[in-house]
Amino acid sequence: MAAVEVRNGYKYYGSKSNPKIVLNQLNMNVMRGSIYGLLGASGCGKTTLLSCIVGQRRLNGGDVVVLGAKPGEPGSGVPGNRVGFMPQEIALVEEMTVKETIFYFGRIYGLTDEKIREKYKLLKELLQLPPPRQMIKQCSGGQQRRLSFACAMIHDPELLILDEPTVGLDPMLREKIWDFLVETTRNSKLAVIITTHYIEEAKQANCIGLMRNGVLLAEDTPTNIMIKFGTQSIEDAFLILSQRQGNEDELPQLMDINRNQAVPTAMLPTEVIDSHEPAAEKPPIPYEEPMNENRKKIFFTTKGRIKALMTKNFVQLFRQPSGIIFMLLFPIIQLTCFYLAIGKTPRNLGLGVYSGEVNNYAECFNENLTTLYHANDTCHFNKLSCRYIRELGDDVAIRKYYDTEAAALADAKSTVTVGYIHFAKNFSESVSELIEEGIHADDGSVDNAELTVHIDMTDQQVAYYMQRKLRDKFSSFMNKVVEECNVSSALVRLPVQFQDPIYGSTEIEFQQYCAPGVVMTMVFFLATLMTAAVFISERMDGIWDRTLLAGVSATEMLWAHLLTQLIIMALQSFEVIMYIGLVFDTYNNGDTTTLIGLLTLTAFCGMLFGLFISVFCKSHTEANFVATGAFYPMIILCGKSCLNCRAAWLRDFWCVAGLLWPLESMPGFLQDLVMVLPFTIPSISARNVIEKGWSITNEKVYNGFLVMSAWTIIFFVLCLIGIRRKS
């Protein structure tokens, strides 16, 4: 009975209009209880053929029936635990130990731990497996190959497919493996397909298929092949066949002419015609009903597989120092940098001071010389500018005194100072007159009673900070002066007064203000990068494909990864909230659990975005480009922060920070777009919890959850579609 039948197999890579034909009208029969040696030069299409047999790829034409069913059909067990596949690449998780690897494959194939132990004992002896606790990455190439072979055998498959299993093994071990395969196939229904570069070792196979340029040139027992060609070795027979087939380039050229047709049989060498009848004459291959015991074999729980996958994910993550650093230490490092570097009050700035009424600035610090006194109900001042200079202190900026305005300007221009303040020569008298005369004071007095400020505006954060501080100090200074003169402070007060804020504080709280956005984008993109890296590595190492071939569905793999990440993300979010709360004393007027929930959801969404990237990117480099490319538009378009700006100076301060510009300044269509981006509404929600103490029942808090959930679902669906299409 045939274990594998391929009829008129046709496969190409690339597009239909420009196909690269890899399998061309290929016919193949592999009997149960036999070894089939598939031989052919590198690039002739062996791996492609095997991948079509195990259901990893589909033929573009023709039929393939494996163990009585079409690969990939529900209930066929192919891919799944009816087949054991050892790919050419090692495709094992480097961070796992030998024993963990055996158990991982045993479990995803649905074996009980007892059965795995039993099989492990047997295979350990046969294949001289390395010690159970040895990590895969510490194993030699040969050891890894033997372990990979053991993993393909662990579940007693009915069909064993081995792609170059003996490469890099010593002759003794090669012989041992062949003896084992010969013995097993003789005493069971196991069918083995083996590809090898050591053509002569295939002598032990029951049947040999000689393949060249996507065509099976001959298929017979090794002895018959040698008799047919009158050679002493299979290698010589293969050489003769290849020479008869003609020039290596000939066949592809012929194929190009007849792109969508099969190569006419007349063009193929005699042996091909002999061994393969034309397609039309062959009836479609009837499917056998898979045996009941096999059906039972393929029924095992998704739960068990997800558990095995999650264990693998955790081992993979926590055995890689970079994984732990990335997940747990990076947020700490990034937050520390943010809290230490952003939003603090600027220090050690230089500010020029020039007062036209002071000759010797030392006098300014002699309070007796600058007193304010009453005489005849009139307030008299002496060097009033000195009072302001004293009040200013060095907290705002380090004062640098000048005797001329030109000198102060020169230092500001050469950036020794950030600017300078200037009092007119008759500042004190002008203030006095202003108080005395009130609205009757002349324009000159009003002008001279002013503090003139000249600031370098190129560093706008610093400039706005200075403006605010100098203005506040001047306001409090003037208030005190008029109060001492028993004059109403209303005289020197701006007719616009900001009262106690409804929410938040009038103090500079830039750090507190932008922390939600910063933390959210940080956890989002950490999750994105990590997930993309993990998935692309798994795919490139062949672990992804090998797991799928073991019968694990793409959805199960996705769920296992999502659950693993969810646990890690929840831990990470808890760590972040605790760290900024305890170490940086960030206040939170709302519920911490709501914040952890929102942050976990954000990280989860980021993870799905990473997965989405990894599905569509072929390499790490490509994935990094996409992730970095997405990062900046998302940050820049995240116009949330100015929406809630209460004080004008804060609005300016934030906006010039260059991170986020007010939403209101964007074109209308962009405003709509920004509102649906993953960070805009969720970070407003986070701020509403932190500053206003609103609960999740408030619309302006749960909206953030809704937006993030919507993005999570969108990415999830896109990933699922992408993964299913690729698997």
Ligand SMILES: Nc1ncnc2c1ncn2[C@@H]1O[C@H](COP(=O)(O)OP(=O)(O)OP(=O)(O)O)[C@@H](O)[C@H]1O
């Ligand atoms: N995904 C792919 N896209 C395009 N071409 C591919 C793809 N995979 C393989 N090929 C090409 O198809 C041809 C057959 O490749 P395949 O891997 O099946 O050969 P092989 O006989 O297994 O070679 P080897 O013994 O070196 O592994 C090669 O020319 C290869 O470059």
